[in-house]
Amino acid sequence: MKQNMKQINRIKEVSELFHIPSSALRYWDDEGLVRFERTADNNYRRPTSQTMVDICDVMFYRSLSLSIKEIKAIPGMSVEEVGKTLDANAKHLEEQIVLIRRTLDKLHTRQAMVRHILEMDHSHYETATDRLPAMKLFASDDKHALEVYVNDPYQTAILIRPETSQETQYGVFLDPAPSGIFPDGPDTAITGTILRPADAVPCLYLKGILKVNAALPSAHNARDFVKAARGMGYQTGALAGRYLLTASEGYRCDYYEAWLELL
Secondary structure: HHHHHHOOOHHHHHHHHOOOOHHHHHHHHHHHOOOOOOOOOOOOOOOOOHHHHHHHHHHHHHHOOOOHHHHHHHHOOOHHHHHHHHHHHHHHHHHHHHHHHHHHHHHHHHHHHHHHHHHHHHOOOOEEOOOOOOOOOOOOOHHHHHHHHOHHHHEEEEEEEOOOOOOEEEEOOOOOOOHHOEEEEEOOOOOOOOEEOOOOEEEEEEEEEEEOOOOOOOOHHHHHHHHHHHHOOOOOOEEEEEEEEEEEOOEEEEEEEEEEOOO
């Protein structure tokens, strides 16, 4: 250690040793967090053993997520005050962990959506018995719909009636019927227009991936669902979709997991 110290005479060398920018070391010195000697001839900063100890102390406290302001104040704190500072930072980190976990959950959900689309291979259709929740029309002045969209974009819904029109209607899925939103029919406490009521019992659907041109919503593959259903001998009703993600198909494409009513 003593041999290495003799070789470290400039702030640049300290910077390289600790992988800390020289500008940060100068700032720490100016703030009184670390102590450099000054050369007599040109007043340059010169590191000493004390400098190294000071830097290690600052790095340790920074590893605890303490701010420079807090580190600077610690030498003047009582034991109780240091404890309170550490408690406050622990609480802040715990809150950050919660936020990070939520972000990871959202990321994992998006990854699952990608896998789901790839597994269904964009053109694969299958019959399924499902019970869909109610769908409410999306309106830009509807606070509930906006909150749903922001907090859980996968509740965003689309409704197409391909037998009569290529027009698309956008909405949000409400909680499933068993939750009590529709105990005795549509709940008047839910404001807005109900595009499609909740299924009272499990219904037969043709499931697949609906692709909608984001710039031209009337351009979609809903009729492919109808064609596939008729090929199986079914008549069809409305097509309801749950948003998955947006990507490129040579155009900006919104992908939905979709259910076509089989009659």
